[in-house]
Amino acid sequence: MEKKKTIIALLTSGFLLFAMVVVNLIVTVTDHNKTVWATNTTKSPYENIDIKTRQAKEKQYHLAFQYPVFKNASLNKNFEQYVKGKETDFLKEIKKIDEKKLMKEPASLSLTFELIPAGGDVYSILINEKTYVTAEKSRSSAEIFVIDIEDGAFAKPSALFIDPDKASSALHTPVDLKSSTLFIQKNMVVFLNKHEKREGSLPIKKVAPFLKKEWRDRFSFEESEEKTAAGEKVKKIALTFDDGPNPESTEAILATLKKHQAKATFFMLGNRVERYPELVDKIVQEGHEVGNHSWSHNDFTKLESADVKSEIDRTAAAVEAAAGVSPLAVRPPYGATNENVNEVIGVKPVLWTIDTMDWKSHDPKAICAIVKKEAKDGSIILMHDIHQTTAEALDELVSSLQKQGYEFVTVSDI
Numbered sequence: 001m002e003k004k005k006t007i008i009a010l011l012t013s014g015f016l017l018f019a020m021v022v023v024n025l026i027v028t029v030t031d032h033n034k035t036v037w038a039t040n041t042t043k044s045p046y047e048n049i050d051i052k053t054r055q056a057k058e059k060q061y062h063l064a065f066q067y068p069v070f071k072n073a074s075l076n077k078n079f080e081q082y083v084k085g086k087e088t089d090f091l092k093e094i095k096k097i098d099e100k101k102l103m104k105e106p107a108s109l110s111l112t113f114e115l116i117p118a119g120g121d122v123y124s125i126l127i128n129e130k131t132y133v134t135a136e137k138s139r140s141s142a143e144i145f146v147i148d149i150e151d152g153a154f155a156k157p158s159a160l161f162i163d164p165d166k167a168s169s170a171l172h173t174p175v176d177l178k179s180s181t182l183f184i185q186k187n188m189v190v191f192l193n194k195h196e197k198r199e200g201s202l203p204i205k206k207v208a209p210f211l212k213k214e215w216r217d218r219f220s221f222e223e224s225e226e227k228t229a230a231g232e233k234v235k236k237i238a239l240t241f242d243d244g245p246n247p248e249s250t251e252a253i254l255a256t257l258k259k260h261q262a263k264a265t266f267f268m269l270g271n272r273v274e275r276y277p278e279l280v281d282k283i284v285q286e287g288h289e290v291g292n293h294s295w296s297h298n299d300f301t302k303l304e305s306a307d308v309k310s311e312i313d314r315t316a317a318a319v320e321a322a323a324g325v326s327p328l329a330v331r332p333p334y335g336a337t338n339e340n341v342n343e344v345i346g347v348k349p350v351l352w353t354i355d356t357m358d359w360k361s362h363d364p365k366a367i368c369a370i371v372k373k374e375a376k377d378g379s380i381i382l383m384h385d386i387h388q389t390t391a392e393a394l395d396e397l398v399s400s401l402q403k404q405g406y407e408f409v410t411v412s413d414i
């Protein structure tokens with residue numbers, strides 16, 4: 001009915017400009033009038049989701065659509081539009097085929113779907129499309145969307161990422177995240193190849209910093225304790241570098257970390273991120289974590305809440321722009337915090353358990369001595385990547401602890 005009303009409105013408007021559109025619409029409507037639908041709605045295994053089946057058997061074509069119906073109206077509208085678009089394209093395509101040929105061998109379009117619970121209200125939905133126009137023009141394809149059945153959010157998987165290209169290379173995903181071939185199941189992101197075959201997976205916790213905030217907030221990140229093959233717990237240490245990035249010393253630190261295949265966390269200052277975005281990107285691409293250390297290194301306990309928020313938000317935006325990742329871990333300058341600050345930050349601040357005093361001693365030997373003396377499983381070591389002497393201490397520091405069986409991880413992995 002809605003379509004017919006539109007057509008009448010357009011016809012009476014008398015604008016020549018609309019002539020083409022009107023002709024197009026009439027064709028569609030005529031086709032629809034010809035199509036006789038059998039519709040049926042059944043329950044799905046999931047709460048608040050029904051399955052709608054619509055079938056039409058015409059002399060020249062068959063249509064079979066099966067798609068979910070949700071409680072959320074805007075989500076349903078999205079799906080109706082999606083299905084409608086597929087139908088319109090199909091009918092347009094068969095218009096080009098000889099009618100007699102179609103009478104002998106009807107064309108067909110079928111749409112079926114699979115729902116994959118991602119946790120909470122979020123589902124991945126895989127839509128399989130099978131098209132048969134002629135023997136040469138038969139094909140099947142699949143498309144995936146991620147949806148929130150409560151608030152109606154609907155997105156292609158690539159649209160979940162701040163920057164799908166940067167995320168693909170930093171996470172070494174087996175598929176290009178831009179091509180949307182992934183789904184989320186429980187706490188895992190599963191990657192599919194062109195033939196919809198499983199190519200690998202990653203815990204969503206690893207992927208989380210690369211997700212846009214509105215999507216990241218929809219998932220839960222369960223901790224899993226890593227065990228070695230022998231079943232014993234891995235001894236872990238988190239190296240953290242504050243106040244950078246700084247071209248020379250940060251580069252030197254990155255080279256040492258790479259040499260030892262060690263991961264670390266860089267708590268950056270927003271104003272330096274803005275100055276050295278390529279260096280931030282490099283840090284992320286090499287598998288390290290970026291944390292938020294404020295924009296200008298002011299004591300948060302002496303600032304107004306609004307200013308604390310601005311220091312955090314500006315820095316986060318700069319890191320996202322530079323590297324396609326959110327700095328989820330926050331370390332307030334000087335480790336200075338209180339209840340009010342924590343509330344504004346919204347996460348538990350990451351402090352440290354070992355202070356190397358590198359900013360004071362500027363002595364690689366002294367830095368190493370402190371770490372060697374105090375290191376234990378779960379230590380978080382405070383250093384600063386703005387000092388060349390810290391960079392010089394790192395090789396010996398990492399080698400000696402690796403010899404003792406320590407693994408160097410990011411603060412989110414400790």
Ligand SMILES: [Zn+2]
Pocket residue numbers: 242243293297333334
């Ligand atoms: Zn600092």
